[in-house]
Amino acid sequence: MEMKLLALSDIHGKESTLKSILDVAKSFEIKAISISGDITNFGGFEDLERVLKIVEDFDVPFFYVLGNCDSISLRNGIESLGICLESRCYNIFGINIIGSGGSTPTPFNTPFEISEEELISNLRRAKSTCEEVTMILTHNPPLGSIVDLTKMGIHVGSKALRDFIILSKPKIAQCGHIHEARGREMIGNTLVFNPGPAMRGYYAIVSLHDLNIEFMSLT
Numbered sequence: 356m357e358m359k360l361l362a363l364s365d366i367h368g369k370e371s372t373l374k375s376i377l378d379v380a381k382s383f384e385i386k387a388i389s390i391s392g393d394i395t396n397f398g399g400f401e402d403l404e405r406v407l408k409i410v411e412d413f414d415v416p417f418f419y420v421l422g423n424c425d426s427i428s429l430r431n432g433i434e435s436l437g438i439c440l441e442s443r444c445y446n447i448f449g450i451n452i453i454g455s456g457g458s459t460p461t462p463f464n465t466p467f468e469i470s471e472e473e474l475i476s477n478l479r480r481a482k483s484t485c486e487e488v489t490m491i492l493t494h495n496p497p498l499g500s501i502v503d504l505t506k507m508g509i510h511v512g513s514k515a516l517r518d519f520i521i522l523s524k525p526k527i528a529q530c531g532h533i534h535e536a537r538g539r540e541m542i543g544n545t546l547v548f549n550p551g552p553a554m555r556g557y558y559a560i561v562s563l564h565d566l567n568i569e570f571m572s573l574t
Contacts, residue, residue: 357384357386357562357564358386358387358447358448358450358562358563358564359383359384359385359386359560359561359562359563360385360386360387360388360389360560360561360562360563361376361377361380361383361385361387361388361389361413361558361559361560361561362388362389362391362529362548362550362558362559362560362561362568363376363388363389363390363391363550363553363558364390364391364392364393364422364494364529364530364531364532364549364550364551364552364553365391365392365393365422365531365532365534365551365552365553365554366390366393366394366395366406366552366553366554367393367394367395367396367424367552367553367554368394368395368396368398368402368406368554369553369554370405370406370409372553372554372555372556372573373406373409373410373553374409375556375573376553376556376558376573377409377410377412377413379571379573380413380558380560381413383560385413385415385560386415386416386448387415387416387417387418387447387448388410388413388415388416388417388418389417389418389419389452389490389492389529389561390410390417390418390419390420391419391420391422391492391493391494391529391530391531391532391549391550392419392420392421392422392423392425392456392457392458392493392494392531392532393421393422393423393424393425393494393531393532394406394407394419394421394422394425395424395425395426396424397424397426397465397466398425398426399426399428399429400426400429400433403421403425403426403429403433404433404436407419407433407436407437408436410437411436411437416437416438416447417437417438418437418438418439418440418445418447418452418454418492419432419437419438419439419440419454419492420439420440420441420454420455420456420457420492420493420494421439421441421456421457421467421494422456422457422458422467422494422531422532423457423458423461423465423466423467423468423494423532424465424466424467425456425466425467426466426467427457427466427467430456430457430467440452440453440454440455440456440481440492441454441455441456441477442454442455442477442478442480442481443481443484444481444482444484444485444488446485450489450490450563451485451486451487451488451489451490452488452489452490452491452492453478453481453482453485453488453490453491453492454478454481454491454492454493455474455477455478455481455493456493456494457469457474457494457495458494458495458532459471459474459495459513471513471514471515471516472515474493474495474513474515474516475515475516475519478491478493478516478519478523479519482523488523488525489525489526489527489563490525490526490527490528490529490563491520491523491525491527491528491529491545492528492529493516493528493529493530494530494531494532495512495513495516495530495532496511496512496513496516496530496531496532496533496536496547496549497512497513497514497516497517497519497520497528497530497542497547498510498512498513498514498516498517499512499517499540499542499547500540501536501538501539501540501549502530502533502536502538502539502540502547502548502549503530503533503536504533504535504536505533505535505536506535511533517542520542520543520545520547521542521543521544521545524543524544524545525545526544526545526546526563526566527545527546527547527548527561527563527566528542528545528546528547528548529547529548529549529550529561530547530548530549531549531550531552532549533549534551534552534555536549537549537550537551537552537557537570538570539568546566546568548561548568550570551570551572555572556572556573556574557570557571557572558571558572559571
């Protein structure tokens with residue numbers, strides 16, 4: 356069975372834009388939704404719950420990690436609302452997906468920042484419960500050419516995450532965090548992509564079986 360995924364990132368609490376994306380996505384045969392962090396904009400439990408309930412209304416399985424602008428106290432998600440992949444492996448339609456949220460340190464002292472060591476430790480813990488990993492979901496990008504490039508022309512991705520991807524060899528990895536770094540690239544044998552900030556109407560439709568990514572926008 357073809358698994359078509361709606362990939363989102365960096366919603367930042369923009370509920371009306373999220374609803375518009377989900378309305379458009381109904382025209383695709385979406386089997387699941389993935390969210391790579393910054394679901395709220397420095398929000399707490401109620402903010403996260405409100406956004407996740409909007410996603411839940413799409414009525415397909417969804418999984419997510421939190422971003423650096425989400426509360427670290429909620430890093431394990433909200434029970435019964437989707438699947439939080441923090442340090443966890445999740446199998447959907449025979450595909451194993453692991454995740455870790457937050458970002459490596461920024462100049463802005465945001466709520467959910469972790470070291471590269473903790474980021475990789477979380478992924479290793481998740482991977483230890485999977486026989487084979489097909490997809491990695493993080494907020495933080497790996498060090499790369501496209502997905503971690505800021506508008507200042509600086510690469511801010513994690514080298515440790517890049518190394519983990521090269522060694523683990525998943526088919527695909529989704530990240531976010533750097534709003535202007537929308538795009539895809541190959542890191543080792545892995546297709547890494549950033550769907551772009553949903554708060555600005557960006558999203559991607561991903562076929563996990565043939566690794567086809569369609570970058571979409573509301574405008």
